[in-house]
Amino acid sequence: MKRAVFKNNWVAALMVAPQLLIIFVFFYWPTSQAMYWAFTLEQPWGGGNTWVGFDNFAAILFDDLYWYSVQVSVVYAIGATVLSVGMALILAVFVDRQLRGFKAYKIGMIWPYAIAAPAVGLAFRFIFNPGAGIMLYLNDAFPGAWDPNGNGTHAMIMVIVAGAWKQIAYNFIFFLAGLQSIPRSLLEAGAMDGARVLRRMRDIQLPLLAPTFFFVLVINITDSFTDSFGIVDTMTGGGPARATNLMVYKIFNDGFQGLDYSGAAAQSIILMFLVVALTVVQFRYIERKVHYT
Amino acid sequence: MIERTPILNIVTHLILLSGLILMIFPMYLVLVAASLDLKDVSAIPPKMFPGDQLWVNMGVAWEKAKFGEKFLNTFIVAFGVVVGKIVLACITAFGIVFFDHRLRMPIFWAVFITLMLPLEVRIVPTYAVAANALQPFQVFMDVTGLTWAINAVTGIEVALEWNLLNSYTGLIMPLVATATGTFLYRQFFLTIPDELVEAAKMDGAGPVRFLREILVPLSVTNIAALATIMFVYSWNQYLWPLLVITDQSYGMVAVELGRLVPKITSTGGEVAKWNIAMAGTLIVMVPPILVVIFMQRWFVRGLINTDK
Incomplete structure (x- = not known):
């Protein structure tokens, strides 16, 4: 690709310098610091860090609490992703039929994108509160039926529902855009061949939506590992008995409450690798999408 | 609509209506609770219709959380992030797309990689940088012996320190340090026809003039989209301010x-x-929701181009 360009490279350097400086200080340096901390241990009475190799990682990988946190994160990731992607897909496919009220439906599905994770967390903590509102009613009829403060499974369900609800709008936006980029002529050709609406959805729209679907799937899983902090912190604080202690939340707790920087850094590194791996998978699918069209 | 499908249309409307209810009902419950007094919130059976205490409760919440000053702070941070992002992303993309130098692709990738790791995963070390933003340079000088050299020559002990905790700068900077907007601009700049660049050059416009008088006016929709996304993003920040800010003002x-x-x-x-x-x-919740609804047209397109 040869483009018309300007020759003045000093101007170019000035243009990119501020961004490079900021990402160096606030991205590359911290990331490399995390590496450094993960392989060293801070001496209790000063005197710098000593090199400990993979000890920090070993300590984490032999820690049952860590594996429990991984397990909880995976449950959350699967639960929230399946719920929100599923709901968003159904809604987008039907909104895309563009019946009367199309615009109103569209805005109605999009606005929750703007709501902050802690606001969603707080709202759903109230809605699922065993001591107030609807759930109080339920507990009044069947004592002990709903107890997210004591029962880990209940707490997890609550966190998953809140996390999934928050994500629906985002997924919906992508699915609808994906559906609208499918040429109408394809659907019309399908109709000419006698395919009814549901058949066209199944055999034309859904297969053509596959690349968007994979993209959204990966973004959701990545987000559930990183973006869940606000929800967990306002809803359960990781409890009860660590039943909702997701990986990001554990890093925050170990690092800033427990002041175990090396342990938290090693956990960060593992999470980073996980997120990077997922992103690589995502790019492979996007590449594939280019060949589709 | 291609054919007449009366039954399926009714089903479609039913599905979409239940979708709308799913989106709105939780927030309706929030509204109801916000309009009751404390006794009624935990009444059996639960109240399903708003009471008359909404303004009273909002007033109490406003006082209790000191939302007056918090709103001001959040607006300042959101404004800083939005403007910083729009300007930085624009000039960076310009430097990458419209110049031909050997570092073009390396710079592109250096910026690109920042998309992979959200702030949350590298929160612990980023916090350490916020405590002293000049630390990277201090370490660099220590390692290269520059600190020692300066000390030997002038007798001054170099100790760089710039603490960003409890400051707007500390809140804004790490939120700006990602590639999101750069890619939005890059995609758009790549669609600018070569002829436009040639014509501008022919008329004697330098790179800065080209940027200011041709590219920026052309990217207004991009800017609107990016501004919406960044406003919502910074308004809703939780983990980062929780760490960096200990002084509640x-x-x-x-x-x-x-x-x-x-x-x-x-x-x-x-x-x-x-x-x-x-x-x-x-x-x-209100300010970002209003922004998203009003900017809906631009923001949807921008979001799809940014994240892809």
Whole structure:
């Protein structure tokens, strides 16, 4: 690709310098610091860090609490992703039929994108509160039926529902855009061949939506590992008995409450690798999408 | 619509209506709770219609959380992030697309990689940088022996320090340090026809003039989209301000939400005032929702181009 360009490279350097400086200080340096901390241990009475190799990682990988946190994160990731992607897909496919009220439906599905994770967390903590509102009613009829403060499974369900609800709008936006980029002529050709609406959805729209679907799937899983902090912190604080202690939340707790920087850094590194791996998978699918069209 | 499908249309409307209810009903419950007094919030059977205490509760929440100053802070931070992002992303993309130098692709990748790791995963070391933003340069000077050299020549001990904790700069900078907007601009700049660049050059416009008088006016829709996304993103920040801000006069709204009701893990005997908490939640939710609804057209397109 040869483009018309300007020759003045000093101007170019000035243009990119501020961004490079900021990402160096606030991205590359911290990331490399995390590496450094993960392989060293801070001496209790000063005197710098000593090199400990993979000890920090070993300590984490032999820690049952860590594996429990991984397990909880995976449950959350699967639960929230399946719920929100599923709901968003159904809604987008039907909104895309563009019946009367199309615009109103569209805005109605999009606005929750703007709501902050802690606001969603707080709202759903109230809605699922065993001591107030609807759930109080339920507990009044069947004592002990709903107890997210004591029962880990209940707490997890609550966190998953809140996390999934928050994500629906985002997924919906992508699915609808994906559906609208499918040429109408394809659907019309399908109709000419006698395919009814549901058949066209199944055999034309859904297969053509596959690349968007994979993209959204990966973004959701990545987000559930990183973006869940606000929800967990306002809803359960990781409890009860660590039943909702997701990986990001554990890093925050170990690092800033427990002041175990090396342990938290090693956990960060593992999470980073996980997120990077997922992103690589995502790019492979996007590449594939280019060949589709 | 291609054919007549009366039954399926009714089914479609039913599905979409239940979708709308799913989206709106939780927030309706929040509104109801925010308009009741404390006794009615935990009444059996639950109240399903709003009471008359909404403004009272909002007033109490506003006072209790000091939302006046928190709103101001959040607006300042959001403004800083939006403007910083729009300007930085624009000039960076310009430097990458419209010049031909050997570092073009390396710079592109250096910026690109920042998309992979969200702030949350590298939160611990980023916090350390915020405590002293000049630390990278200090280490660089120590390692290269520059500190020693300066000390030997002038007798001055170099100790660089720039603490960003409890400051707007500390809140804004790490949120700007990602590639999101750069890619939005890059995609758009790549669609600018070569002829336009040649014509500008022919007329004697230098790179800066080309940027200011041709590219920026052409990217207004991009800017609108990016501004919406970044506004919502910074307004809703939670984890980062929670760490960096200990002095509450710099607090942001989303963090304050978490303090409206006692944490589930806290052992104190404080009663959760849900009506006040829900009123506070409503107050915090309103500005970004308004922005998203008004900017809907631009923001949807921008979001899809940014994240892909």
